[in-house]
Amino acid sequence: xxxxxxxxxxxxxxxxxxxxxxxxxxxxxxxxxxxxxxxxxxxxxxxxxxxxxxxxxxxxxxxxxxxxxxxxxxxxxxxxxxxxxxxxxxxxxxxxxxxxxxxxxxxxxxxxxx
Amino acid sequence: xxxxxxxxxxxxxxxxxxxxxxxxxxxxxxxxxxxxxxxxxxxxxxxxxxxxxxxxxxxxxxxxxxxxxxxxxxxxxxxxxxxxxxxxxxxxxxxxxxxxxxxxxxxxxxxxxxx
Numbered sequence: 001x002x003x004x005x006x007x008x009x010x011x012x013x014x015x016x017x018x019x020x021x022x023x024x025x026x027x028x029x030x031x032x033x034x035x036x037x038x039x040x041x042x043x044x045x046x047x048x049x050x051x052x053x054x055x056x057x058x059x060x061x062x063x064x065x066x067x068x069x070x071x072x073x074x075x076x077x078x079x080x081x082x083x084x085x086x087x088x089x090x091x092x093x094x095x096x097x098x099x100x101x102x103x104x105x106x107x108x109x110x111x112x113x114x
Numbered sequence: 115x116x117x118x119x120x121x122x123x124x125x126x127x128x129x130x131x132x133x134x135x136x137x138x139x140x141x142x143x144x145x146x147x148x149x150x151x152x153x154x155x156x157x158x159x160x161x162x163x164x165x166x167x168x169x170x171x172x173x174x175x176x177x178x179x180x181x182x183x184x185x186x187x188x189x190x191x192x193x194x195x196x197x198x199x200x201x202x203x204x205x206x207x208x209x210x211x212x213x214x215x216x217x218x219x220x221x222x223x224x225x226x227x228x229x
Binding site: 034041042043044045046049090095101102103104105106107 | 118147156157159162170205207217218220221222223
């Protein structure tokens with residue numbers, strides 16, 4: 001069965017600092033992995049996705065994630081945090097062979113201090 | 115495109131009442147998903163439709179919950195009778211349904227409070 005685990009429910013960084021949000025996955029088949037972002041009082045938006053084409057995936061707003069099979073990880077990074085990055089971030093994996101049926105992690109709330 | 119439209123944005127009701135949440139997917143999208151978000155359980159898939167047909171409803175918590183998609187442009191999620199533990203944010207999402215890896219487009223959600 002597929003699942004994802006996000007380490008740290010809350011991460012706080014200073015503006016300009018590196019952002020690192022951790023996600024580990026469990027999958028019996030090559031996974032399709034996603035990062036979504038949720039701004040306050042809004043629905044989720046796709047940041048980036050991994051579909052086995054390239055291990056380093058670049059997304060919107062300067063975010064990127066690297067798929068590491070040996071570590072079963074798909075951590076999200078951004079070199080320099082901006083105040084507008086404050087939001088909740090969700091890692092997700094597709095369940096089995098189902099199209100679009102995503103299993104989400106519990107989420108990591110990112111705070112950015114001035 | 116207006117995106118996925120959900121109504122109402124907020125719903126406050128009393129225990130035992132019927133609640134109906136509505137969703138209009140993006141035009142041309144063939145797959146529609148209902149998710150529930152709570153602090154305790156995070157985001158959970160309740161049910162999803164493909165071409166108006168329910169494909170997987172294993173996430174629907176109880177018989178009190180039902181979902182319909184009478185046509186390609188409208189879906190409802192009904193809770194009858196509602197209970198305080200149903201309080202959550204309910205999201206609707208849609209996609210074209212063409213690829214396993216394609217992204218979902220989410221609505222802004224309905225904040226449900228059952229007193």
